[in-house]
Amino acid sequence: MTEPSSPPAAPAEIHFAISQKAAATLGSRLDGNGLKAQQVLLARHETLVHQIPGALTVRLKPEIAKSQLKGRHPQGQVLDSHAAVLARSAGEIAALLGGRDVQQEILQATGKMPGQGFGMEPLTLSLHAAKKEFSSIDKCLKCNGDAFLPCSQCNAAGKIPCKACNGQGFMPCQTCFGDGQVHQHDGSTAPCPQCQGTGKIQCLSCQGYKTMVCTACQGQCKISCTECGQSGFLTHLYQVTYKASLLFEADLRQIPPDVREIIGKLGVKQLATEGHAEIFRQPPEIREDHIYIPFTALLPVAQAEFSIEGKSCPATVAGLRGRILKIDPVLDALVKPGIKALQSLSRGPMASQNLIDTACKYRLIREALSGLTLRSKKNVYQKLVKDYPLILSAKYANATIHYANMAMQSIGAGPRNKGLLAGTVLATLPAAGYYLTPVRSRILDAMLQNNIGRHIVLLDIAVGLLGWAVAVVTIKFIAAQAFRKLLPDNIQTGKNNLATAGPQGLWALPASLAAGLLIAAFSAAKPEWMLLLLKTLGVQP
Numbered sequence: 001m002t003e004p005s006s007p008p009a010a011p012a013e014i015h016f017a018i019s020q021k022a023a024a025t026l027g028s029r030l031d032g033n034g035l036k037a038q039q040v041l042l043a044r045h046e047t048l049v050h051q052i053p054g055a056l057t058v059r060l061k062p063e064i065a066k067s068q069l070k071g072r073h074p075q076g077q078v079l080d081s082h083a084a085v086l087a088r089s090a091g092e093i094a095a096l097l098g099g100r101d102v103q104q105e106i107l108q109a110t111g112k113m114p115g116q117g118f119g120m121e122p123l124t125l126s127l128h129a130a131k132k133e134f135s136s137i138d139k140c141l142k143c144n145g146d147a148f149l150p151c152s153q154c155n156a157a158g159k160i161p162c163k164a165c166n167g168q169g170f171m172p173c174q175t176c177f178g179d180g181q182v183h184q185h186d187g188s189t190a191p192c193p194q195c196q197g198t199g200k201i202q203c204l205s206c207q208g209y210k211t212m213v214c215t216a217c218q219g220q221c222k223i224s225c226t227e228c229g230q231s232g233f234l235t236h237l238y239q240v241t242y243k244a245s246l247l248f249e250a251d252l253r254q255i256p257p258d259v260r261e262i263i264g265k266l267g268v269k270q271l272a273t274e275g276h277a278e279i280f281r282q283p284p285e286i287r288e289d290h291i292y293i294p295f296t297a298l299l300p301v302a303q304a305e306f307s308i309e310g311k312s313c314p315a316t317v318a319g320l321r322g323r324i325l326k327i328d329p330v331l332d333a334l335v336k337p338g339i340k341a342l343q344s345l346s347r348g349p350m351a352s353q354n355l356i357d358t359a360c361k362y363r364l365i366r367e368a369l370s371g372l373t374l375r376s377k378k379n380v381y382q383k384l385v386k387d388y389p390l391i392l393s394a395k396y397a398n399a400t401i402h403y404a405n406m407a408m409q410s411i412g413a414g415p416r417n418k419g420l421l422a423g424t425v426l427a428t429l430p431a432a433g434y435y436l437t438p439v440r441s442r443i444l445d446a447m448l449q450n451n452i453g454r455h456i457v458l459l460d461i462a463v464g465l466l467g468w469a470v471a472v473v474t475i476k477f478i479a480a481q482a483f484r485k486l487l488p489d490n491i492q493t494g495k496n497n498l499a500t501a502g503p504q505g506l507w508a509l510p511a512s513l514a515a516g517l518l519i520a521a522f523s524a525a526k527p528e529w530m531l532l533l534l535k536t537l538g539v540q541p
């Protein structure tokens, strides 16, 4: 972590060297594009170093995780209520902000960032140094603190009516089925000896007491409250953690509009992340509910005048890296003869070595040409614009790519056509090796034995496509050879010394397939489909 520091009374010397840096960059971009780097000089510059104030505001927000325990289990600070916990959690913020640990943690986190957090995106940090624990103990609402509830089964009487006798105390006699009389052998009746003629006997379950002890409460009339674990109390636990939200804001109100525009182009965040500005972080100020960390960024901006081949060229340069933000497209005029040569080449058909030499004098044209042998036009255009920012106009970048592409096609047309011819001839080789030798018959025999004879047609197709591949590689190879002869050494034609095949690569498909068919037609053991084809055409084999 860098210690806080205030900006010096006078900016360091590096701020005034940005135009020199920009001149060197400009020189390296123009070098080889009709100029030498030494021809670019810094004529004069006027550099102002602007102070850009900004501040990081850090606020804490409590996050409360709540849980509940049965009984009394005080933990941390014990407070009266949830509301009291909320109030206390918020009330702790000032103390936490003032604490060394929290400040250290925040400054350490931002200290690792470019510019120690200048221009940073809004961020939320979970603070390890800020944790609080509270609890509040309440009477159980269900039992009102009694730990017990009245038994609902017996309405707190402890007894319930006997179920066996419905609370009567007696039940019908089993011997006389409640008649009180029993039948004798002789047909007469006599009083039941079991119930003495009453028809009723004492209830066996309640022994005549009519009630039984309530099983729910065991006659205690109350049951334990499960809500509070039979304690009458509940403990609410509050684990409070704090999150710090960091918000950076630059204060551009005092910045002149033209400089504000420059900051907009470079980006406030990029002033730090890309090292355009020198950044000072001042000591944090602890305020009532937040920490305020002031910053000052020093951004040099120069109005420079470069001398290119003795011609004056004004430019705006900004930032410690000497980025040129405004300049005329000075490269346009320099490379114009090269683009004109490309334009003539594109009208083809005969590639003139003279025109190629003129175009290839320019580094950016060589880069475009070599780019086009491997990549798409859009891709090469984007790279061109990125490599030569501002100094090459979009119009000239477009023209370079357009004519370079046409010139390559025109230069490549002859060799590619030659390649197509040679490739078509070479494309017969796989077919000849396959149809004119016993290779195909042997493979077919083996396949027939395995009952997969029909699939030989897939192999026939594969041989046809192999012929196409041979033709395409031949075109690429011959085109690359021609490019290498015509174009300077430093226009590479790819890792394998191959150039793109152009439209001839597609034409090679029907050409190589036709060549393959011809071979198949003349083979001794003609494939079935060939026999069928010949028959359809009315040519009897």
Ligand SMILES: [Zn+2]
Pocket (backbone or CB within 6 Å): 140, 141, 142, 143, 144, 145, 146, 147, 148, 225, 226, 227, 228, 229, 230, 231, 232, 233
């Ligand atoms: Zn309870």
Ligand SMILES: [Zn+2]
Pocket (backbone or CB within 6 Å): 151, 152, 153, 154, 155, 156, 157, 158, 159, 214, 215, 216, 217, 218, 219, 220, 221, 222
């Ligand atoms: Zn009960």
Ligand SMILES: [Zn+2]
Pocket (backbone or CB within 6 Å): 173, 174, 175, 176, 177, 178, 179, 180, 181, 192, 193, 194, 195, 196, 197, 198, 199, 200
């Ligand atoms: Zn009886």
Ligand SMILES: [Zn+2]
Pocket (backbone or CB within 6 Å): 162, 163, 164, 165, 166, 167, 168, 169, 170, 203, 204, 205, 206, 207, 208, 209, 210, 211
């Ligand atoms: Zn009973």
